[in-house]
Amino acid sequence: MTLKLAKLGRLTTKQAWSIGRATAKICIWNGAVSSGKTITSLFKWLMLIPTAPQTGEIVMIGRTRDTVYRNLMTQLMNREIFGDAADHVSYNRGAPTATIFGRTVHILGSSDVRAESTIRGMTICLAYLDEATLVAQEFFAMLVSRLRVKGFKCQLLCTTNPDSPRHWLKAEYMDRADELGHRVFNFKLRDNARNLEIEYIRGLEAQYTGLWRARFIDGEWTMADGVIYDMFDPEKHVVETLPEMQDILGIGIDDGIDHPAAGILLGLGIDNRLYAITEWAPPAGTTADRSKSLRRFENENPKPPYHFVDPSAKGLKMQLNRDGFQNVANATNGHSLGLGLIASLLSTEQLRIHASCTNLLDEIPGYVWDKTKDGKTKDGEPLKENDDFCDALRYAVASSRGFWLPYLPTLHIAGPMADDRMEEAA
Ligand SMILES: Nc1ncnc2c1ncn2[C@@H]1O[C@H](COP(=O)(O)OP(=O)(O)OP(=O)(O)O)[C@@H](O)[C@H]1O
Ligand SMILES: [Mg+2]
Structure with a gap:
């Protein structure tokens, strides 16, 4: 047989x-x-x-x-x-x-x-x-x-x-x-x-590192442990000078009341790489203060066509809509999708971060998988500490994927990730 x-x-x-x-x-x-x-x-x-x-x-x-x-x-x-x-x-x-x-x-x-x-x-x-x-x-x-x-x-x-x-x-x-x-x-x-094709195999092996390599290349049922973006290397991923942008994709926003609010402006460079162009780090204040601060930020920087906001930040979304910001949408919030996309983009050097994003750059080396297993977190979720700018980056990258994926044709999207549906407008 x-x-x-x-x-x-x-x-x-x-x-x-x-x-x-x-x-x-x-x-x-x-x-x-x-x-x-x-x-x-x-x-x-x-x-x-x-x-x-x-x-x-x-x-x-x-x-x-x-x-x-x-x-x-x-x-x-x-x-x-x-x-x-x-x-x-x-x-x-x-x-x-x-x-x-x-x-x-x-x-x-x-x-x-x-x-x-x-x-x-x-x-x-x-x-x-x-x-x-x-x-x-x-x-x-x-x-x-x-x-x-x-x-x-x-x-x-x-x-x-x-x-x-x-x-x-x-x-x-x-x-x-x-x-x-x-x-x-x-x-x-x-x-x-x-x-x-051997090139296809090599491409996948280059893209998946750490947890994703163990699971998606070696087929192992592995615990999420240690640093999430262990492929991050300031030499490769941080740039002092940005290339010209062919598209501004949007801003990912994590709102915060008892922790800092954070925003990451994402663009697609003419070199077909994604860039965290700059970050929005408003001071503590009311929701109305944050909306004003965002307005100033957008007057000083390229205007984002979309605002991908933490789906749970109802107050801020309402305030932004009231204040006339365009396209305020719920960010794609699935951890496996967003973390996997960013890890793959970093591994293949298709995502770079401008040096002005100092909060984000401070957070990345300490952005770790949660090991507390307190019953509230699932395996495969990040520790919820000093993660505000990493969340904002995740929202920006995952929510805008429909726009940038066609420009990065070699990026492989694993099954469960591919099917995560676009979130509805807020
Ligand atoms: N016996 C076969 N004959 C011809 N082509 C094959 C055969 N087995 C696998 N392939 C090729 O390998 C590709 C990957 O195989 P398959 O879709 O079964 O992988 P998979 O393990 O289900 O992957 P994923 O986890 O990504 O869903 C197929 O699309 C097909 O092109
Ligand atoms: Mg399959």
């Missing part, structure tokens, strides 16, 4: 081996980005569908129907990888069902609240779950409990990138795989070397 499959497409020996062993009720392909998890699990998926009994439903779940389309369906319909089987897959982007080998396959987005009630009422024979760490543990447990067609070996195939070793998927399912009979396959980036 293994050898025959290895001839299909360009399955590596490890891919084929995992497909041969994927006979358990719960099979989890986990590991590095672009390491072949999705393609491998989809091969298994195509082998399973023709065997499914009519008495059970078949479901494919991603974060949204659109991610199912982009991550899974476009691959399944790729003849170069799946050969003739690709002709037996049909799906219209956004539709609630697809057809694979003549069978109806329900397509669900886990971030859609209706997904849970849909699954609750089902009897499922086969399920496929993309980015398994992103669903709630209760959702996962409920999905498993719906695999209940008598006389058929029901299966759930999942893929995911690594997260914290404390994540429920790791602690409750992967670490207990032997005891509970699950199958777990771990892939590193280099496991898929045969199917990737």
